[in-house]
Amino acid sequence: MQDILGLIQDPTAWVALVTLVVMEVVLGIDNLIFISILTNKLPQENRERARKIGIGLALVMRLALLGTVAWIVQLTNPLFEAFGHPFSWKDLILIAGGLFLVWKATREIHHSVDPVDHKEDMVGGAAAITFGSAITQILLLDLVFSIDSIITAVGMTEHLIIMIIAVIAAVTVMLMAATPLANFIEKNPTIVMLALGFLLMIGTTLIAEGMGFHVPKGYIYAAMAFSALVEVLNMFARNARRRKKAETTLH
Template sequence: MDFAHLIADPAAWVALATLIVMEVVLGIDNLLFISVLTNKLPEAQRPAARRIGLTLALVFRLALLASIAWIVSLSEPVLSLLGKSFSWRDLILLAGGFFLVWKATTEIRAKVDPDPEAPWMTGRAAERGMMAAIGQIVLLDLVFSVDSILTAVGMTQHIEIMVVAVVVAVLLMLLAAAPLAAFVEAHPTVTMLALGFLLMIGTVLMAEGFGFHVPKGYVYTAMAFSAAIEALNILRRRRRGTAVDG
């Protein structure tokens, strides 16, 4: 089907809208991770770290889409251990899940038991911290991209639709990254909630890697419910503060 016929096909527009929604929902995980990482950098470096990280993530996503036949082949078993077969996709999800669990656990420990003598990053240390944050953003985005691309293949066979959906989703993430990071930093309890989400997402990725399918609807429903409760807590604290000031 050529591009003109694709534009005129209502099914193509439905597939595009569905893929954009899916990419945006999956992008919530990335945005939480980006918020946690970049908020540890000096304030002047945070916008650049978000832009560079997400731009590189977009470039690598498009590169993965260009090699979609190879991505599909990642679902084929390559390793058998204790009577269970693992594909490259499984191994990628296991590695990404383990990294998320480790990172979230480390950050939670730092929040609960902070080191008062830890110096603020300056000079070369700040530059290294920024490069490390960008690298982690890109690597984790690649983990999520492999899973989302394999899902997208089952929804449409048109690479053009996948490319447009990915570009739109990343542009929306670029717009939302700074406000979300500022909101997370302004509310310490939201930071802990975000780390809890990352811990749960990492656990789900590891479960998927071991072949235990966890419906994404359950995960995001739990996240939405927890976020709604936290929003009520924030509203309650603000109203109590206003009442005291008055």
């Protein structure tokens, strides 16, 4: 209790907490885009339940991983060296997660461009995926992002309680934003393609990180924000053209 009171009175601890919450929320955007696209492939009545269960289990998994911080940190220890780069378990997990994201995004883009030759539909054929498959894929990808974010968090603060509060806050934001984001993506097909492009970029970045090439996250999120802004302007332009066409038709 005295330790907690000491942290409450320590300005440095508050700065670390705010910084960590912001970082966890930003890192959660990648995961949220994937969850939105994936759950939109389920039948309408199962989508919100899948998001809540997937994100809820993700919270449980992250808190469990925080309980094994000492073991998580050891994942950065080199296992072997190849191509002049020492690979650790963290590197291998990032590469595997990146390959999965690239494969998944490429597959969805292909099905979107040429849906006739495939039984699956990008935005929601009822038979596209099963409920269990969606939950499993959400957890597998969240494992990759969780390990990366926890290792980063350990480098920012040594206080476990700060990490726990930051994780709970970030997952709460994800839970509140999941359904509105998924609905917005579903109603705007061009946003779906943009989001899949984001997943391709994120997957490539994870592979690069695993191979030892550091890519500043600021560049990634700046590119995503700029692309999203351009798409929002396109949406406004399309809506304006529709209104003008409707007015012309009436007159």
